[in-house]
Amino acid sequence: xxxxxxxxxxxxxxxxxxxxxxxxxxxxxxxxxxxxxxxxxxxxxxxxxxxxxxxxxxxxxxxxxxxxxxxxxxxxxxxxxxxxxxxxxxxxxxxxxxxxxxxxx
Amino acid sequence: xxxxxxxxxxxxxxxxxxxxxxxxxxxxxxxxxxxxxxxxxxxxxxxxxxxxxxxxxxxxxxxxxxxxxxxxxxxxxxxxxxxxxxxxxxxxxxxxxxxxxxxxx
Amino acid sequence: xxxxxxxxxxxxxxxxxxxxxxxxxxxxxxxxxxxxxxxxxxxxxxxxxxxxxxxxxxxxxxxxxxxxxxxxxxxxxxxxxxxxxxxxxxxxxxxxxxxxxxxxx
Amino acid sequence: xxxxxxxxxxxxxxxxxxxxxxxxxxxxxxxxxxxxxxxxxxxxxxxxxxxxxxxxxxxxxxxxxxxxxxxxxxxxxxxxxxxxxxxxxxxxxxxxxxxxxxxxx
Numbered sequence: 001x002x003x004x005x006x007x008x009x010x011x012x013x014x015x016x017x018x019x020x021x022x023x024x025x026x027x028x029x030x031x032x033x034x035x036x037x038x039x040x041x042x043x044x045x046x047x048x049x050x051x052x053x054x055x056x057x058x059x060x061x062x063x064x065x066x067x068x069x070x071x072x073x074x075x076x077x078x079x080x081x082x083x084x085x086x087x088x089x090x091x092x093x094x095x096x097x098x099x100x101x102x103x104x105x
Numbered sequence: 106x107x108x109x110x111x112x113x114x115x116x117x118x119x120x121x122x123x124x125x126x127x128x129x130x131x132x133x134x135x136x137x138x139x140x141x142x143x144x145x146x147x148x149x150x151x152x153x154x155x156x157x158x159x160x161x162x163x164x165x166x167x168x169x170x171x172x173x174x175x176x177x178x179x180x181x182x183x184x185x186x187x188x189x190x191x192x193x194x195x196x197x198x199x200x201x202x203x204x205x206x207x208x209x210x
Numbered sequence: 211x212x213x214x215x216x217x218x219x220x221x222x223x224x225x226x227x228x229x230x231x232x233x234x235x236x237x238x239x240x241x242x243x244x245x246x247x248x249x250x251x252x253x254x255x256x257x258x259x260x261x262x263x264x265x266x267x268x269x270x271x272x273x274x275x276x277x278x279x280x281x282x283x284x285x286x287x288x289x290x291x292x293x294x295x296x297x298x299x300x301x302x303x304x305x306x307x308x309x310x311x312x313x314x315x
Numbered sequence: 316x317x318x319x320x321x322x323x324x325x326x327x328x329x330x331x332x333x334x335x336x337x338x339x340x341x342x343x344x345x346x347x348x349x350x351x352x353x354x355x356x357x358x359x360x361x362x363x364x365x366x367x368x369x370x371x372x373x374x375x376x377x378x379x380x381x382x383x384x385x386x387x388x389x390x391x392x393x394x395x396x397x398x399x400x401x402x403x404x405x406x407x408x409x410x411x412x413x414x415x416x417x418x419x420x
Contacts, residue, residue, distance in 0.1 A: 020146065027143035034139055034166070038132035041125065047177040051203045054170045055210040058163055061139070062210070062418055065159045070411040072152040073392075078403065081396040088393065096385040098156045103377055103418055104314065105160040105167070167313055175306040178287075183298065186291040193288065201280040208272055208313055209419065230356065237353035244349055244376070248342035251335065257387040261413045264380045265420040268373055271349070272420070275369040282362040308366045315370040315377070 019071070026064050033057040065102050069095075124176070131169050138162040170207050174200075229281070236274050243267040275312050279305075334386070341379050348372040380417050384410075 034057055040050045072095065080091035139162055145155045177200065185196035244267055250260045282305065290301035349372055355365045387410065395406035 024143050024146050027139060027146065031136055031139040031143065034132060034136040038129050038136065041129050041132065041173075047173055047181060048199055048203050051170055051173055051177070052206065054166055054173070055203075055206040058166050058170070058207075059210040061159055061163050061166070064142075065156055065163070066411065066415050066418065068146075068152055068156055068159070069414060070407065072156070073388075073407050073410065074404075076152060077388075077392075078396045078407070081393045089389075092385065092388050092393070094153055095388065096381065098153050098160075099384060099414055099417075100381050101157065101160040102163075102414075103381065105164040171306065171310050171313060174309060175302065178283075178302050178305065179299075182283075182287075183291045183302070186288045194284075197280065197283050197288070200283065201276065204279060204309055204312075205276050207309075208276065234353050234356050237349060237356065241346055241349040241353065244342060244346040248339050248346065251339050251342065251383075257383055257391060258409055258413050261380055261383055261387070262416065264376055264383070265413075265416040268376050268380070268417075268420040271369055271373050271376070275366055275373070278356075278362055278366055278369070282366070286362060304363055308363050308370075311367065311370040312373075315373040 016071075019067075023064055023067055026060065030057055030060050030064070033060065062102070069099065069102070072098075121176075124172075128169055128172055131165065135162055135165050135169070138165065167207070174204065174207070177203075226281075229277075233274055233277055236270065236277075240267055240270050240274070243270065272312070279308065279312070282308075331386075334382075338379055338382055341375065345372055345375050345379070348375065377417070384413065384417070387413075 033053065037050060037053050037057065040053060077091055077095055080088050138158065142155060142158050142162065145158060182196050182200055185193050243263065247260060247263050247267065250263060287301055287305055290297050348368065352365060352368050352372065355368060392406055392410055395402050
């Protein structure tokens with residue numbers, strides 16, 4: 001268990017393994033949502049209800065992406081900045097491109 | 106098989122059952138993509154690669170929603186407009202709300 | 211002035227001219243927001259504050275698009291459905307394409 | 316003019332003032348686009364054409380946001396990471412929140 005001082009510095013980061021497992025669980029639920037949407041279509045449920053479920057799954061997927069991106073900035077990107085130079089520049093460009101794909105998807 | 110005249114009036118609509126099956130298949134593929142993303146996370150693959158897959162799944166989900174919405178306008182909404190009055194008004198409001206959820210998800 | 215019966219059937223539609231003027235006013239405000247964002251950039255204000263204003267302007271622009279689209283479905287699209295045939299089909303395709311551009315912008 | 320070594324380290328960054336002016340110019344063009352959209356509405360131009368222009372302005376606004384965000388990561392965020400501790404953590408959280416607003420707007 002981290003000391004109180006360390007915990008206050010890294011509030012979002014106390015147990016990265018637990019945060020990671022939580023993201024995997026969120027994806028498992030989204031997988032179930034998408035399976036449910038396929039079933040709704042097969043059973044000819046009302047299109048608007050199916051669309052509502054697609055919007056929900058899409059929002060949930062975006063939530064996972066945002067959490068993963070925050071995690072990426074906190075670890076990989078921060079490490080690249082500490083290395084500096086071309087490594088820093090490359091990782092910032094790479095993160096920007098990933099954000100652009102996310103915003104436009 | 107529809108007559109030539111009917112077919113020329115409903116070009117996108119010749120075989121609604123086939124279009125429907127195709128949407129179910131696209132959702133099955135998205136379900137597989139989401140399962141693959143969970144696996145990428147579990148195996149600690151590089152976050153940016155995982156994010157790219159999430160953007161792809163999210164775009165695919167949106168594609169299904171847009172196809173479903175077009176189908177909805179072609180059938181349910183058009184029927185409501187032919188009925189007119191409060192039915193028409195209610196269905197247009199409902200479709201607008203679904204579009205808003207989609208745009209904002 | 212419409213009769214009470216007509217008004218109850220078209221609740222969102224009592225004064226299309228007023229609704230129209232309101233949309234123009236919303237766009238004038240967004241124009242002012244965008245001008246304000248350019249000024250924030252010129253005066254080197256903090257990037258995150260500028261980004262917040264861009265998200266607000268972008269959300270407002272989307273709100274206008276959604277209102278305009280609802281209006282389009284209520285009038286042009288409904289009229290095309292009443293005409294039917296290739297006119298109906300063309301207008302539904304056109305509306306779908308506009309929705310896709312909106313969802314992906 | 317920067318030395319070759321400095322230039323190779325900051326390839327995207329040789330003239331930040333020019334990049335900044337370019338962003339201001341892009342916003343001025345978007346301001347003009349929004350003014351044009353208001354005029355299209357006032358002159359009752361065809362809704363679908365107006366919607367196309369809104370999608371274009373919205374995409375352009377998003378492009379400015381993405382460029383600004385990349386710039387923010389390259390300067391403010393990188394500096395915060397070099398400072399480390401609570402400053403780093405706070406700036407990463409702040410950037411994440413800005414990205415979330417952008418993705419959801």
